[in-house]
Amino acid sequence: MAESRYTRAKQPEQVRRALLDCAAAIAMDHGVAGVTVQAVAVAAGVTKGGLFHHFGSxxxxxxxxxxxxxxxxxxxxxxxxxxxxxxxxxxxxxxxxxxxxxxxxxxxxxxxxxxxxxxxxxxxxxxxxxxxxxxxxxxxxxxxxxxxxxxxxxxxxxxxxxxxxxxxxxxxxxxxxxxxxxxxxxxxx
Structure with missing residues (x-):
């Protein structure tokens, strides 16, 4: 797991893209109200801190x-x-x-x-x-x-x-x- 996070840290655009794609999928399934920081972070396989690195809120x-x-x-x-x-x-x-x-x-x-x-x-x-x-x-x-x-x-x-x-x-x-x-x-x- 640590290797995966290290690799992702070197690919910020891919992480950002994954966060947007996961947020979009959640929004389409559950509406914008369903887009929570926790749900998007879990779906993208990053920590909440990782999400906040790309999106401040x-x-x-x-x-x-x-x-x-x-x-x-x-x-x-x-x-x-x-x-x-x-x-x-x-x-x-x-x-x-x-x-x-x-x-x-x-x-x-x-x-x-x-x-x-x-x-x-x-x-x-x-x-x-x-x-x-x-x-x-x-x-x-x-x-x-x-x-x-x-x-x-x-x-x-x-x-x-x-x-x-x-x-x-x-x-x-x-x-x-x-x-x-x-x-x-x-x-x-």
Whole structure:
């Protein structure tokens, strides 16, 4: 066991990744309230002190978990933008697809329900707001139009409706909303 801890001490990024992965698994199974320092440390095979070395508090761990989710969403959106040949509305289309069908954040992922915490947790809300503001600033030349903002807000509303009603798969109605929102990003107003 001592050799294992010594080896891990030399691989801090792997330990940090294990802590985030274990916290995510616990959060998906038991909600964010189930993410305790003890549970995550045990699941990752580290001491509580080892966890606190990487994350100074439970809140820091939760924020790290959310930041990790945003990094995955970022990568998914960037890949979609790169593959989209039409500049106007590119970010909005990528965002709408991330919300409806994305692998990191979409309706069908366990993260959809977990991300509800952002509504009630001020530090997570700040992380989300900073992320979306940075994205909108980065894509202002292609996506700074009221009609595209309406599409993004409608996607957010569809997401909120989906997670608060306890649905487990996207209905035909939501698939139609998804298609309609994407179609609206191609129309110039």
């Amino acid at each position: 439970k809140q820091a761990l939760i924020e790290g978990l959310f930041a990790d989710l945003l990094a995955h969403v970022d990568a998914e959106i960037d890949a979609a933008i790169e593959a989209d040949p039409k500049p106007r509305g590119r970010f909005t289309r990528a965002y709408v697809n991330a919300v409806f069908t994305g692998q990191a954040f979409g309706f069908a992922t366990p993260w959809a329900a977990l991300s509800m915490v952002v509504v009630t947790d001020p530090p997570l809300r700040r992380l989300w707001n900073d992320w979306i503001k940075a994205r909108l600033k980065r894509h202002r030349t292609t996506d700074d139009a009221p009609d595209l903002q309406i599409v993004r807000l409608a996607a957010d509303g569809a997401w909120l409706s989906y997670v608060t009603t306890g649905q487990t798969r996207m209905s035909a109605e939501l698939r139609a909303v998804h298609a309609r929102l994407l179609a609206q990003t191609y129309q110039r107003r």
